[in-house]
Amino acid sequence: MSETAQLPRRSHSVARLTNFAFVLPAVVLFVVFIAYPILWVAQNSLLSAGSEGGTRYAGLTHYIDILSNPTFWTVVRNMFLWGVITIPVQMVIGGVLAYCIERHTRAWRGFFRTAFFLPVVTSVSVVSLVWVQIYAPYYGIAQEYLKHIGITLTYSPIGDPKTAIYALIIVNIWQWTGFSMLMYIAGIANMPPEVLDAARVDGARGWRLAVHVIIPMLAPSTKSLLMLGVIGTLQTFPIVHLMTGGGPNCASEVFGTFIFKQSFILGDTGSGAALSVLVLMIALVLSVLQIVFLGTQQSSAKGRSA
Amino acid sequence: MFRKQMLATLAALMTSTAATADETEVTVWSWFVQSTMEKPIAAFEEKYPDIKVKYTYYNYSPEYITALKAAAASDSLPDVIGLQPGSLTQQYREHLTSVNDMAAAEWGADWADNIFPVNRRQVLMGNPEGDEGYYIVPQESQVLCIWYNRKIFDTLGLSAPQTYDDLKAAATALTEGGYIPMFQGAADGWQNENVFLMLANQFSAGITDKAQAGEVPWTSPGLVSAMNAWKGLFDDGIFQQGALGAHAYPTGAQLLAQGKVGMMALGSWWMQESKFPPPLSEYVENMDGFDFFYMPPVPGSTQPSPPVGGIDIGYGLTKNGAENESAWTFLTELTNGVGLQQALNDLNDLPAFKGHEPQGEVSDHVKQMYARFMEDLPNAENQRFAIPAIAEALDNALAGVAAGELNAEDALASVQAATDKALGQ
Structure with a gap:
């Protein structure tokens, strides 16, 4: 083989190595901070504490124990309720707020944006503390106002197993609606004005303009919020931990508090790890579903537009 | 003149370096609020000027218990850790030192008799059968x-x-x-x-x-x-x-x-x-x-x-802390010495060791209630799991x-x- 033929091949190899070198930091970070912890947790989900210290192989015992634990199914129900209530409600209220602020305010626009976004940047500890006081009967904040119209709260919604999860969902919606609003404000700001003008020229006004033009054009924001909402639901922890601790009698338990309790309060690392693996699998399934459905819609929309 | 100043400065620097070299540090973690720990630490450092205490406060849940878990997994626990008897102590027993021999050398062979009975029972609670090791030293009851x-x-x-x-x-x-x-x-x-x-x-x-x-x-x-x-x-x-x-x-x-x-x-x-x-x-x-x-x-x-009732808080000497002589010194003073006295003066709670009472400005009404509690403490039933x-x-x-x-x-x-x-x- 001639020298001239070898040179391009060598330079091609160097280029490939250079490309790998650029990828290396990301791969290292992924392996150290994501892949290794996942594998560590997966390994621990198959181990139990030994009688003489150390660990022993436990097989699928932790998974079987968890799936046969009624609290796990309470958690699944709570997470389902959390997702199907908070995500659409936050989207609708956030969208309406964004539309009203962007379309119907001028001088007060900055004020309203800040006011509705304020709960998002408020410490969860403070939010939890305030809402516990709001819900408190007799001496609570809400009671102070309700007594003027003759209403006396006789129980705390976070103290009743039937209502605790809904009371926490309300707090979550209150805190995070401002984020949905902000996402929709960004979406509205990025809308090409000529499209809206064209729609108006065609006679679209009010409800029709919103449903047939604005909402479809906000689809990227909606998809982002849906994805973030699912992630946020699975990560729910501080509000529940601080307000109810998952109680009363596990009625408001969510994945975060359940894993924390198993791992850190009960010291059962194996069960905590098994639960974490189950949550990871649920997250994977939901992510795949989102990619399949939202991704298909997006490409078909592109196909139609093409 | 300039040369003299330079020499003086150098001498001062060398002295301070020598002092730093003699100093040892004790690391302590607990959920006891910073302001409550400051006085015991100040009293200890006054008595032992060559030992510096580095205290880290954590909110109990979830911060403290997660920090302990992570530190135990990476073998980076501090010298002394705040613990409750029973389950929390048992979770970290493998990382703790049994203080029986050190306590006997410090306070005499009958040292455990000076701890109120309910506290003694709680310290041993959850130990494997036959293990009479004291893995925490109770501070307050x-x-x-x-x-x-x-x-x-x-x-x-x-x-x-x-x-x-x-x-x-x-x-x-x-x-x-x-x-x-x-x-x-x-x-x-x-x-x-x-x-x-x-x-x-x-x-x-x-x-x-x-x-x-x-x-x-x-x-x-x-x-x-x-x-x-x-x-x-x-x-x-x-x-x-x-x-x-x-x-x-x-x-x-x-x-x-x-x-x-x-x-x-x-x-x-x-x-x-x-x-x-x-x-x-x-x-x-x-x-x-x-x-x-x-x-x-x-x-x-x-x-x-x-x-x-029983133990409000106790402190454990970790295996890392067992290699630091000053850590045991601090633990003794915190639980049964100048550190405890400062906590009692603030009416933080009752002592776990006999023979201590609050000093300083305490009203007669508080003294009377304190005395009633102290009278009842030796007969208290266990509150821990x-x-x-x-x-x-x-x-x-x-x-x-x-x-x-x-x-x-x-x-x-x-x-x-x-x-x-x-x-x-």
């Missing part, structure tokens, strides 16, 4: 009780309840007077456990200890009666409405200090409120507004609750009964199931 606002009681013509009817009558009078009768932070498992332990020990002293050890079933008549009495505290209007959604801290404690609450089940540590920075309410100032009683006999019982799964099951059972979801028998059967599983029966 507590006795559970019901505090009442004696100024409000005087205003309403009430006195400390002696019977359950007195308690109900007091709760009614307080409610009608616009006060919260007995504040229960029933969203907190620990406060529910405390009240249940008061009730259960009325029926048979030490019954919960026997139940958690598997010697008596949780479904035994005494414990069922205690559980029914627990439900009665909600149904009879003794606890405030909505108690299941309320927290003892900060809500309940603040309302109690402000004079909006008639009674609250807490413990001897409540006296520390009188040493908090001003402004203090008229009730908290010198504890003028408060006194305490033990739970009067509830239906089915003939005697009031005995004192229940060795196995967290049993405590967790009891917390759920108490919440379920209070909410009306479970009856006493079913709730206690679930605690028994958790006990059987935990004990491998």
Whole structure:
């Protein structure tokens, strides 16, 4: 083989190595901070504490124990309720707020944006503390106002197993609606004005303009919020931990508090790890579903537009 | 002149470097608030100027227990860690040093006799059979009780309840007077456990200890009666409405200090409120507004609750700390020396070792209450659980009964199931 033929091949190899070198930091970070912890947790989900210290192989015992634990199914129900209530409600209220602020305010626009976004940047500890006081009967904040119209709260919604999860969902919606609003404000700001003008020229006004033009054009924001909402639901922890601790009698338990309790309060690392693996699998399934459905819609929309 | 100044500066630098080289550092983690630990540490550093204490405060849950877990996994625990007896200590026993020999060398062979009996039992709670090692040194003890606002009681013509009817009558009078009768932070498992332990020990002293050890079933008549009495505290209007959604801290404690609450089940540590920075309410100032009683006999019982309590906090010497001589020195002073004295002067709680009492500005009323607690402490029943799964099951059972979801028998059967599983029966 001639020298001239070898040179391009060598330079091609160097280029490939250079490309790998650029990828290396990301791969290292992924392996150290994501892949290794996942594998560590997966390994621990198959181990139990030994009688003489150390660990022993436990097989699928932790998974079987968890799936046969009624609290796990309470958690699944709570997470389902959390997702199907908070995500659409936050989207609708956030969208309406964004539309009203962007379309119907001028001088007060900055004020309203800040006011509705304020709960998002408020410490969860403070939010939890305030809402516990709001819900408190007799001496609570809400009671102070309700007594003027003759209403006396006789129980705390976070103290009743039937209502605790809904009371926490309300707090979550209150805190995070401002984020949905902000996402929709960004979406509205990025809308090409000529499209809206064209729609108006065609006679679209009010409800029709919103449903047939604005909402479809906000689809990227909606998809982002849906994805973030699912992630946020699975990560729910501080509000529940601080307000109810998952109680009363596990009625408001969510994945975060359940894993924390198993791992850190009960010291059962194996069960905590098994639960974490189950949550990871649920997250994977939901992510795949989102990619399949939202991704298909997006490409078909592109196909139609093409 | 310049040369002299240079030499002086160099000499000063060398001296300070030598001093730093002689200094040793002790690292300490706990959930005890910074301001409470500052005085004991300052007193210690004054006595041992060559030892510096680096204290890290964590909020107990979730920060402290997660920090401990992570540090234990990476073998980077500090020298001394704050611990509660039973489950928390047992979780880290492998990382702790048994202090028996060091304590005997420091305080004499009979050193353990100077620790109150309930504390001694709690220190050993959960150790494997035959292991008599002390993996924590208790610092402070507590006795559970019901505090009442004696100024409000005087205003309403009430006195400390002696019977359950007195308690109900007091709760009614307080409610009608616009006060919260007995504040229960029933969203907190620990406060529910405390009240249940008061009730259960009325029926048979030490019954919960026997139940958690598997010697008596949780479904035994005494414990069922205690559980029914627990439900009665909600149904009879003794606890405030909505108690299941309320927290003892900060809500309940603040309302109690402000004079909006008639009674609250807490413990001897409540006296520390009188040493908090001003402004203090008229009730908290010198504890003028408060006194305490033990739970009067509830239906089915003939005697009031005995004192229940034990270790408030103890400290463990980690295996890392065992390699640092200064760490043991600090631990001895913190639990049974100048550090403890500072904590007692702030009325933080009762001592775990005999022979200590608060010094400095303490009112006669506080002295008298302190003396009553100290008289009861040696006879106190255990308030701690060795196995967290049993405590967790009891917390759920108490919440379920209070909410009306479970009856006493079913709730206690679930605690028994958790006990059987935990004990491998």
